[in-house]
Amino acid sequence: MFRPTLSRSLAFSSMGFLALVLAACATPDPAPRYADITFQGGQKIGLDVGSIEVVNEYREPLSRPHVEHLVPVNPGRTMERWASDRLTASGTQFNRAVLRVKEASIVEEKLRTTTGLRGTFTNEQAERYTATAEAVLEILDNRGSRIGMAEARVQRSRTVPEDITLNDRERAWYELTETTLRDLDATLTRNVQTHLGRFLR
Template identity: 35%
Template sequence: MKVLSINGMRASIAGVMVALLAACTSTPVANYPDVTWRHLQPIVFAAGPVEKVAAWDSKVNGSMANSLPFSLGKMAMNWPDDRIQTAGTSDMLRYSVTEASITSNALKTTKGIKGAFTDDQSENIELKVAAKLELLDANGVQKGEVQAMAARSHTLSESMSVAEREKAIYDETATVLMDLDRELERQINANLGRFLVR
């Protein structure tokens, strides 16, 4: 029978530890694509370039911005890239995301023995996004403006895994961004129609 030396035993234990660590870290990480509006008909303005401004406050109480693998604000900033086209005049457009928040509020759950057998809704997620589109002349004087806001809330059960929780929040994020798109388009047609190329 072959007896391992102390060094041989250490090498074997180290090999087992490396294998265990590799197994622990091999869980696939979810990939959440940016929400896009490329499938929709572009809105064509008789204007020049589009300036984009990130004007939302990222330090909202209860903000989840740093704990999620996607950003509501950054995705909202992509909206004019997909939806706006310009026909080229001396006028310009300025698109600002003025609010982009995902916040979490704890809900009361059942305690004690009964709580062990109850799957409560333990968290309420609130999403809010707002944007402003301005049309300016060559001197920076505003000729027109629209503002739009969309909000949703969604409760999460205490039995959800981290992956299930993130997926539920991502789905609500995509929905609220589509709500914002519909409201922006409605406002543009109602209030900036004279600047559109039909």
């Protein structure tokens, strides 16, 4: 009867252990979870209106170069929550406020990188992502006529390197979305105070 020698048994054991190690190394990193972006940290803005509505007028193309539909926290839906996080209706029933989301885009642009042998040994910035957020807050009377308006449009960009991983790319999108919407929050709040002062309560 054939009996494996001790050295051959150890070899098989080592190969099995190596296979397990390689399999563990090949397992992709779990996808990170991202928190919702909120605007609850700022002071509530009381408006002389009986109701507050949100209308998202932006239609995502759902294809590149637009990538906002791929971002872990959607910028358009996050902009919609600005009204509930920051505004309160505390006035006349004859007026209403309408927040209109005009644009909530993130656009990818391919950057020129070094090719050939030299490019093999370099790690350059390969894509630029530009986020644009635009919103308008209107005050309408009981006939639907606009009697006040404040608007804001902000834009930010960041680049990513050639060797970026999928997880790191999604993290870059998330951070770009967050910084852009923080800018929108600050700008729109300032413009509300400037242009809608007579409706503040």
